[in-house]
Amino acid sequence: MSGTDRYEAPASDTVLLAFDGRVLEVFGYVDDARYHVWEGPRLDFTTGRFRRLAITVRSGRRHSIPYDEQRLPALRALADRIARSVAEGRGPG
Secondary structure (H helix, E strand, O other): OOOOOOEEEEOOOOOEEEEOOOEEEEEOOOOOEEEEHHHOOEEEEEOOOOOEEEEEOOOOOEEEEEOOHHHHHHHHHHHHHHHHHHHOOOOOO
């Protein structure tokens, strides 16, 4: 993936996750947040009555947001793209 590719996946009608190959951004949930690939962001999902996705980085910092069930396939695809970039070891710059 090049730095110009951008993937977006809404988590709900008011929350959007965007990834450009180097930075994962979360828009619309309390405060905007940015996670750089070199921080090793990982997306984990809980299902059932209380659906949440958690973004966790190597340092332990964590951000948890609710998501709409019908949006899970696109969010999982985004999580896979992020995991591939982290595995490739993309660093700052």
